[in-house]
Amino acid sequence: MKFLEYPGMEAINSALNFETPECKVFGRVEPYSCKAAGADKKLYKQLENKYDPTSNANILSPPEDDSIRNIISPFGPMDQPASRKTLFYLIGTLNASFPDYDFSDTKPEHFRKEPSVGIVVNSINATLFNHGNERAVKDLRIWESIDQLIDLEDSDVYSFNPDTDSDPNEEEGGGTLWSFNYFFYNRKLKRIIYFTMRGVSYGVPVEEDGDEDDGNFSNTDDDQDGVGHRRKRSNVDDDFVAGDMDMS
C-alpha cells in the first residue's frame, strides 16, 4: 500500500489532534493507493492460501473442512477473489499505518461494512462536535478535501473493530476511552482513505518505554529517591500530558 502525500492533509491532521477537558484526542487521515509493495505480496499470498478454495494449500484438505471456504464476510463470500482483495487492501492499510503491528492474521469478522457514507460522516462529525471541535469540519472543511481525493459518493466504508489485545489504539497502561477506525474505499480509483481517532484519558501517563528490560540496570538505584516517588520510568517526564504531577 503506497502512502499518498497531499499538501492539504497536514492541516487536517493537526486539526484532529487536540485536547478537551476530559481527554486528549488523537486522530489522523491517511490516503493510500492500492499498490502492492514488496511485503504486501507476501501478505497477498498468505491470504489467498487461507481463503481461496482453489489454492494449492486448500485443495488437499477434506471437503468437510468447509468452514473457511463458505465464510460470508463483510466483503462478500470469501471464495470470491474480489472479497479477498478487499480484505487484503484493508489489512495492508492497517499494516502500513501501524508499522509496529502485524495485522496479517486479522479475521474478516473484525471488519464491518457500514451501510452508507453519510451515516459514517455524521457519526464522525458528531464525535468531533461532542468534543468541542467544529473547526475541522466547518472551517477546514475536511470532508471537501477527502471528497476530492476519493469521491465519497462512489466509495464503500468499512470499519475495523479489533479485540482489546489486538487494538493498536489501546495505549499501554490503558486509558483509551474511545476509538474508531474507518476505511473509505473507492474501488475504481483504487484508493483507500484511513480515518482513525481515539480519545485517551489524562489519568494514565502515556508510556514511551516498555519496562520489560530493567534487568540490565540495577534497580536499587531508584529506591533511594524517597518515599513518595514511584519507580522511575524513563521519558515519562517529557510526555506526560496533564498538568502538574511531579514525576522527577
Added chain:
Amino acid sequence: MATNLTPLEELFYQECLKAGNNGLTSTDFGGIHPDSPVMDTAIAMNSLLGRGFIEVFQVRGEQVYKALKKEEIGKAGALQGEEQVVYNTIRASGNEGIWTKHLKSKTNLHEAVIKRCLRALEQKALVKAIKSVKHPTRKLYMLMELTPSVEVTGGPWFTDQELDVDFVEQLTNQCYKYILMKSFPRDASCIFTSTHSAYPSAAMVRKYIMDKRISQVDLSVADITMLLDVLVYDGKVERFIAQVDEDWDDEDMDTDSDWVYKAVRDKKAESAWQDCPCGVCPVADFCTEGGPVNPAGCNYYNKWLDF
C-alpha cells in the same frame, strides 16, 4: 574463540568479567593497571567495545561497562554501529522478546533505520520475529537461538496463538474422572473415613494422564495444577493438605506438593424446613391459632414428637 587481544585488553576483559553484572566504570578501568597511560587504557577500552567484548550502559548518569560472555561475542562482534545496538537491545530482552515500538524508544533510532537493521539481522539469521499470545498483533523480535518463554507462547494450552479449548476441556474432564474414582469407595453410598489419605496429588494426576497418553505434549506438574485449579473453582473438586501433624506450621504452606484433591459430591439441598412438619405441611397457609387447623392440635406434630 581466537583471542587476538593485547595483554592489556585481555586483562581488562577478565576484570570486567569478574565484575559480573555490576560492571566497571571508566575509573575502575583506570585502576586496573595504574601504570599504563590514560591513552592506552582508552584505546584498549574502545577496542573491546568496538569488537563486542564489552558493552556500555547508562546507570544513574554514569557509564558502566559489562563484559559479554564468550558465546555471545562472536555474533555481535561483526556487526557495525546501529545493527549492533539493535542486536544488543534484542539480546537484552532474553526469551521474552521485544516489541519494535520499545526497540525504537530504547535505542532512539529512527524507524527506517530499525527496519533496515532488523532486515539485515534477519538475513544473517541472528534474530527472528515471533508472536505473543497476549498481544497477537504486536511485532516482536528475539534472538534466533532462543525459545520464546511460556508467557509469549501460552504454553501447552495454545496452538498457533489460539487457546485450544477442546484440549483443555478434554484434559480437565479426564483429571476429574480420575479424582472421582479415587475419592469414593466402590459402594457409592459410602464415603471414606476422615483418616483416609489416599487422595490423589497433582503429581499423581499427572502420572495418570501421562500414562494414559491423553496428551501428545508433555505436561508439567504446574500445568496439571492449573487444570486442577479450574476444577476447584468450578466447585467440582476440593483441595486440602493431606497430613497435618502437630508441628505443622503456617510457613510450611508454600509447596504445591502438599495439596491433594477430592471430588465434591453433589450435596443434597437440605434445610431444617424439611425436618420439621411445618415445612412439608400441605395446609401450612391455612393453619392458624384457634382455627380449625391449628398448631396445638396438629397431627403431624403429635406423630413427630411421639418418639
